[in-house]
Amino acid sequence: MNVLPKKLSAIASALLLGAALTGVSTMSHAQSADPTAPISMVTQWDKTFAQSSKxxxxxxxxxxxxxxxLVADLYLPKHRGNSKLAALAVSGPFGAVKEQSSGLYAQTLAERGFITLAFDPSYTGESGGQPRDVASPDINTEDFSAAVDFLGLQPEVDRNRIGLLGICGWGGMALNAAAMDTRVAxxxxxxxxxxxxxxxxGVGAGKDRYSTADRRAVLKYLNEQRWKDAQSGSIAHSNHDIYVDGNGQVTAAARTLPEVLPxxxxxxxxxxxxxxxLPRGFHPRSVNSASAWTTTMPLSFMNMPLLSYAGEINIPTLIVTGEKAHSRYFAEDAFKAVGSKHKELVIVPGANHVDLYDNDAGKIPFDKFTQFFQTNLQ
Structure with missing residues (x-):
């Protein structure tokens, strides 16, 4: 299975390398009579990390x-006293759920004195929205602001001390929200x-990969899928990558994630x-673990640049990435684009992209995140 062909497609590059690996093409969630209603609210602990006694x-x-x-997990430090505390809204990675990486970040930072909220974005996990398994640069940015709404109404939270933390694809959403939502500190x-x-x-080895012709070919393919969806009355879910050959022709190749690695x-x-x-991070509600995005999902992202107003971000900004992360250039370029005079780029030595999803390798710089938010949410 060649996951890095010469020319990656929108779906191959953004979903395969952007952490949306999956081999299931059918919807895994029941339709609700109310399309905005939550899918579930599981009360027992079903995270991929151990529950903290703190x-x-x-x-x-x-x-x-x-x-x-939106359905979320709220984490509050025990023995927090009566003072209102700083709070953090946390989400990501792209296609993950709050029971995975974002929940680990949220719980760990709650242990360190913050009130934290790890939420499932619209159309995924336990949150509402139909059809399932859709992402949107607008709606998912709004999800962060809605989390700020919720946190600011909690009696334990100081609404003037609210921050955002986005992981993987939700890092871009967090920066987009920070450029727009003046309540974020x-x-x-x-x-x-x-x-x-x-x-x-297209995701490349440290740079973009598409020519204009490649991009137009992918757009044509996705819009042809719109005709098929309209005719069938259902939204197709993707179980393939789209490849653009040297002549600008688009073809679909099966890419079912193998049960064992080749x-x-x-x-x-x-x-x-x-x-x-694998058991390390698998969760049945995760698009990446057990489902698939809708085939036409990339369309709005291809036409709506998330970081258009990054230069207007004027609040303290911390961008963390791995030394060996294939996504490192996204972080470095975003750091350059952010307008804040109080910004910092941290490169974690030896870490790849997924090393910073959980702390199996001990590489997540929780001390740095803690220091950053303690300093800037005073």
Whole structure:
């Protein structure tokens, strides 16, 4: 399975390398009579990480500006006293759920004194929205602001001390929200992806990969799929990559994620497989672990650049990435684009992209995140 052909497609580059590896093409969630309602609110602990005895955990829900109900885990430090605390809204990676990486970040930072909220974005996990398994640069940016709404109404939270933390593709969403939402006091990202750039221009070895002709060919393919969806009355889910050949022709090739890795797998494939498909990080509600995005999902990202107003971000900004992360150039370029005079880029020595999803390798710089938010959410 060659996961790095010469010309990656929007779906191959953004979903395969952007942490949306999956081999299931059908919807895994039941349709709801109310398309905005939550899919579920599981109360028992079903995370991919152990529950902390230092933190109080509550399952909560709230609506975004589009009326979609988001489901989240609220983490509060025990023995927090009566003072209002700083709070963090956390989400990501792209195609993951709050029971995976974002929940680990949220619980760990709650142990360190913050009130944290790890939420499932619209259309994924337990959150509402139909059809399932859709992402949107607008709606998912709004999800972060809706999380700020919720946090600011909690009696334990100081609404003037709210920050955002986005992981992988939700790093770009967090920066986009920070550029727009003046209530956010500080923003941080971890191994961030700019999903508009990834889907619209292709993920390469430290640079974009698409020519204009490649991009137009992919757009044509996706819009042809719109005809098929309209005619069938259902939304197709993708179980293939789109490849653009040297003549600008688009073809679809099966890419069912194998139950076992092939011999000599590409390192990026192995990173994602080892997290999403093995007990280390597998979760049945995760798009990346057990479902698939809608085939036409990349369209809005290809036409709506997420970081257009990064230069207007004027709050403290921390961008963390791995020295060996294939996504490193997204972080470095975003750091350059951010307008804040109080910004910092941290490169974690020896870390690849997925090393910063969980702390199996001990590489997540939680001390740095803690220091950053303590300093800037005073």
């Amino acid at each position: 933190v109080e955990h509550r399952k909560v829900s709230f609506k975004n500006r589009y009326g979609i109900t 500080a923003v941080a990202t971890s191994v961030m992806y700019d999903m508009s750039r990834a889907m619209g221009h 011999e000599n797998p590409h390192p990026v494939l192995k990173e994602f497989f080892d997290y999403y498909r």
